[in-house]
Amino acid sequence: MVPTNYYIILSGILFGIGVFAFVFKRNIITIFMSIELMLNAVNLAFVAFSQAWGKLDGQVFVLFVIVVAAAEAAVGLGIIILIARNRQTLNVERVDLMKL
Amino acid sequence: MTASLVVFFALAGLAVIGAVSLILQKHPIHSALSLIVVMVALAGLYLLLGAEFVAAVQIIVYGGAIMVLFVFVIMLLNAGVEEHTNISKLAGPPGLLLVVALAGFITATIVRTTSGVQGSSQTGAMASTSGISNMLFRDFVYPFELTSFLILVAVMGATVLAQREKH
Amino acid sequence: MSAILSANAELIITIVKIVLLLFIVLTVNAYLTWFERKLVAHIQSRWGPHRVGPHGLLQPLADGLKFLFKEDPTPAGVDKFVYFLAPLLALALALTSIAIIPFGPDPLRLFGRDIYLGIAPPDLNIGILALFAITALGVYGVALAGWSSNNKYSLLGGLRSSAQMISYELALTMSVVGVLLMAGSFNLTKIIEAQARHPEWGIFGWNIWPQILGFICFFIAAIAETNRVPFDLPEAESELVAGFHTEYASFKFAMFFIAEYTSMITISCLCSIMFFGGWLSPFPASWTWTHYLPSLILLPFGLWVIWDGIRYETVFGRVILPVVGTGITALGAAFVLYPGVNEFIQGPFWLLSKIFVFLFIYVWMRGTLPRFRYDQLMAFGWKLLLPISIVNVMVTSFVILAKMQWGGK
Numbered sequence: 001m002v003p004t005n006y007y008i009i010l011s012g013i014l015f016g017i018g019v020f021a022f023v024f025k026r027n028i029i030t031i032f033m034s035i036e037l038m039l040n041a042v043n044l045a046f047v048a049f050s051q052a053w054g055k056l057d058g059q060v061f062v063l064f065v066i067v068v069a070a071a072e073a074a075v076g077l078g079i080i081i082l083i084a085r086n087r088q089t090l091n092v093e094r095v096d097l098m099k100l
Numbered sequence: 101m102t103a104s105l106v107v108f109f110a111l112a113g114l115a116v117i118g119a120v121s122l123i124l125q126k127h128p129i130h131s132a133l134s135l136i137v138v139m140v141a142l143a144g145l146y147l148l149l150g151a152e153f154v155a156a157v158q159i160i161v162y163g164g165a166i167m168v169l170f171v172f173v174i175m176l177l178n179a180g181v182e183e184h185t186n187i188s189k190l191a192g193p194p195g196l197l198l199v200v201a202l203a204g205f206i207t208a209t210i211v212r213t214t215s216g217v218q219g220s221s222q223t224g225a226m227a228s229t230s231g232i233s234n235m236l237f238r239d240f241v242y243p244f245e246l247t248s249f250l251i252l253v254a255v256m257g258a259t260v261l262a263q264r265e266k267h
Numbered sequence: 268m269s270a271i272l273s274a275n276a277e278l279i280i281t282i283v284k285i286v287l288l289l290f291i292v293l294t295v296n297a298y299l300t301w302f303e304r305k306l307v308a309h310i311q312s313r314w315g316p317h318r319v320g321p322h323g324l325l326q327p328l329a330d331g332l333k334f335l336f337k338e339d340p341t342p343a344g345v346d347k348f349v350y351f352l353a354p355l356l357a358l359a360l361a362l363t364s365i366a367i368i369p370f371g372p373d374p375l376r377l378f379g380r381d382i383y384l385g386i387a388p389p390d391l392n393i394g395i396l397a398l399f400a401i402t403a404l405g406v407y408g409v410a411l412a413g414w415s416s417n418n419k420y421s422l423l424g425g426l427r428s429s430a431q432m433i434s435y436e437l438a439l440t441m442s443v444v445g446v447l448l449m450a451g452s453f454n455l456t457k458i459i460e461a462q463a464r465h466p467e468w469g470i471f472g473w474n475i476w477p478q479i480l481g482f483i484c485f486f487i488a489a490i491a492e493t494n495r496v497p498f499d500l501p502e503a504e505s506e507l508v509a510g511f512h513t514e515y516a517s518f519k520f521a522m523f524f525i526a527e528y529t530s531m532i533t534i535s536c537l538c539s540i541m542f543f544g545g546w547l548s549p550f551p552a553s554w555t556w557t558h559y560l561p562s563l564i565l566l567p568f569g570l571w572v573i574w575d576g577i578r579y580e581t582v583f584g585r586v587i588l589p590v591v592g593t594g595i596t597a598l599g600a601a602f603v604l605y606p607g608v609n610e611f612i613q614g615p616f617w618l619l620s621k622i623f624v625f626l627f628i629y630v631w632m633r634g635t636l637p638r639f640r641y642d643q644l645m646a647f648g649w650k651l652l653l654p655i656s657i658v659n660v661m662v663t664s665f666v667i668l669a670k671m672q673w674g675g676k
Contacts, residue, residue, distance in 0.1 A: 009211065012206055024191065027179065067247045
């Protein structure tokens with residue numbers, strides 16, 4: 001039986017790596033992917049606690065998180081396509097002014 | 101060293117390697133592939149925790165739909181190799197320290213307050229689809245209907261955003 | 268030594284099953300290519316392969332040797348890691364999906380253990396959902412192959428093909444929900460048992476009658492998923508050179524090829540299990556004389572092969588065909604003489620026959636139907652197939668609810 005703490009530590013590590021990728025990378029699609037990594041880390045914590053307490057609420061919440069992440073990915077990638085079309089670049093440091 | 105511990109460490113190692121590879125790769129498509137590896141490893145961990153339905157949904161929705169969307173956008177926008185400017189190279193080491201501090205703090209807090217909890221293997225029988233669907237349609241029916249509305253709004257929004265301008 | 272063996276017996280049995288099933292699936296793939304070439308040729312009034320070995324039966328062997336020895340160039344400018352990963356991914360996923368299918372109801376009793384026919388344990392709660400997960404990941408093989416080839420036609424073919432696969436995946440999963448509602452479980456064994464609720468109905472108890480709409484949606488969506496005619500625009504030769512596998516040469520192309528035929532086999536298995544009763548016999552359970560049907564089919568077939576082999580034109584055929592025929596006749600005779608074996612073989616025999624019928628229909632469609640244009644294909648998937656499968660789910664749930672409310676009293 002794997003102790004629940006191990007899952008929480010793994011979730012913390014993945015979340016930390018996600019935050020680091022978010023601040024360090026410069027390509028906007030990679031930044032978006034690090035958001036998905038953070039959401040996945042949180043999902044892991046939810047499922048680990050759901051098994052620890054013996055209730056199913058955690059897993060139902062994971063389903064909601066997955067659905068919301070899907071909706072967010074769809075709209076976010078639409079916005080990214082628009083940015084790429086208007087500024088012709090995917091580097092966030094070049095889209096830091098509202099003036100084109 | 102029981103079998104579950106061995107499997108846990110293998111899957112956890114795979115997930116961490118995938119996540120680190122997300123940072124280290126230069127081309128976004130390789131980062132996307134690393135993220136897919138992380139998601140499949142997490143699905144394996146959900147199976148180890150007895151959450152079969154969530155594991156299957158993770159692979160179908162996250163790995164088979166959301167990441168495919170990412171891969172499509174990377175291919176269509178022809179995202180090239182990423183360059184690192186001076187600012188980002190400067191932000192690397194302090195950022196790493198701060199992130200380690202943040203993640204360590206969150207993890208330590210949670211671990212300290214829940215250190216007595218040992219996992220039980222009871223959710224295996226209940227975590228079947230009927231258990232989850234009972235909860236979804238009884239206790240959580242209001243958020244469930246709201247998420248269907250949310251998906252509708254997201255689909256309309258994405259369609260409108262990605263249209264070509266008509267002159 | 269025997270202590271180690273008995274402690275890890277489950278693991279060793281599973282490994283042996285995996286190796287055996289891999290070997291069988293790859294051989295069936297090879298002879299499926301022979302079958303396809305022969306059948307399409309006969310539909311087009313020509314012979315097909317008939318020189319390499321008797322009746323062209325050694326043609327797959329020649330093709331395999333060709334694939335092994337042909338030069339395997341890597342084009343310039345490809346993304347090496349992804350270029351090598353894509354066919355591996357496609358093949359691995361296609362072969363993994365065979366592991367979930369149960370091939371028979373009764374276990375073999377060997378070495379004091381029950382060995383079930385099929386790699387996944389019979390109480391896998393998420394049987395068909397795992398299959399859909401593997402299908403969902405199969406989109407990557409195609410998309411990454413198209414992108415990494417550094418070739419306009421491959422990229423276009425890969426994008427079109429993966430967009431097609433994603434669109435029809437929705438219709439595929441929705442059309443199965445009716446069957447799942449009637450069976451009450453994702454487990455493939457329980458789906459077949461739900462069709463055996465009235466053993467006296469035989470063929471009329473199968474899921475095809477209440478779920479005819481679901482079956483049509485599932486079959487059409489499955490053909491689009493596997494990129495076969497009439498949905499094979501992304502890999503058609505006259506349209507996009509060869510689509511996403513243009514730049515792939517001998518062995519990597521063979522991997523895509525095997526992946527496509529293996530997914531054909533998996534879809535045929537799924538159709539038979541979910542809509543046509545799997546290993547159930549079409550005759551009512553009280554007609555026990557039908558238990559002799561396998562022997563009744565194998566014995567005359569074996570004798571015909573012997574007779575045809577004796578009169579064959581080449582010496583090689585005159586030697587090999589009678590041997591094969593004798594083997595088939597002996598198998599048929601063994602089923603008559605050993606009733607225990609006969610009972611065991613009933614389930615797998617019916618399942619394999621149904622799989623064969625579906626493979627025949629697949630190849631038949633390839634020989635006769637023209638292909639869809641891409642915009643017709645996408646319109647068909649989103650505007651016709653998906654609404655029909657949703658309507659099927661709604662009607663099925665209303666009927667089940669009505670039965671529960673008024674039929675249970």
